[in-house]
Amino acid sequence: MKTSFPKQAAPKWFILDATDKVLGRLSAEVANVLRGRYKPSYVPHMRCGDHVIIVNAEKIKITGSKLEQKKYFRHAGYLGHLRETSMDDMMEKNPTKIIEHAVKGMLPKNATRQHTLLQLHVFKGPAHDHEAQQPVAFPLSI
Numbered sequence: 001m002k003t004s005f006p007k008q009a010a011p012k013w014f015i016l017d018a019t020d021k022v023l024g025r026l027s028a029e030v031a032n033v034l035r036g037r038y039k040p041s042y043v044p045h046m047r048c049g050d051h052v053i054i055v056n057a058e059k060i061k062i063t064g065s066k067l068e069q070k071k072y073f074r075h076a077g078y079l080g081h082l083r084e085t086s087m088d089d090m091m092e093k094n095p096t097k098i099i100e101h102a103v104k105g106m107l108p109k110n111a112t113r114q115h116t117l118l119q120l121h122v123f124k125g126p127a128h129d130h131e132a133q134q135p136v137a138f139p140l141s142i
Contacts, residue, residue: 006041011119012050015128015135019059023102026060029140031106034116038139047112051119053135055126058095062087072101096122 014033018026032038036048070087090098099122107113121130 005043008048013133013135014138015053016138017056018054019056020061022061022063027102027106030103034119049119053128053130054122055128057099057122057124
């Protein structure tokens with residue numbers, strides 16, 4: 001007997017305003033939509049997720065004392081080249097990186113993660129470049 005899989009439809013585009021949304025809860029819901037886990041036709045090994053546009057990234061809510069205590073690390077591969085940036089500095093320089101990093105951590109650590117992250121579009125202000133795709137409201141309640 002042959003197993004049948006449903007045909008995947010074209011990906012939809014969703015828009016989400018991050019104003020006063022908690023970072024962890026927002027990134028968990030966005031990761032589920034990017035993977036397509038909310039759809040009844042979800043298959044783990046197929047790309048069936050949708051695109052998500054997040055606007056107002058600078059107005060996201062950070063709980064606790066993470067703003068002062070959380071550090072982001074990167075390493076150049078050479079001895080002594082470990083660089084650290086606090087969340088407060090990252091929020092001033094590029095708040096979109098905070099959301100992208102959080103969503104990346106919520107996705108599975110396999111070969112599909114980089115492809116899935118290409119469907120995430122984060123913008124600092126209320127304007128975005130994807131009006132032509134006619135995004136609709138985010139499907140899940142946060």
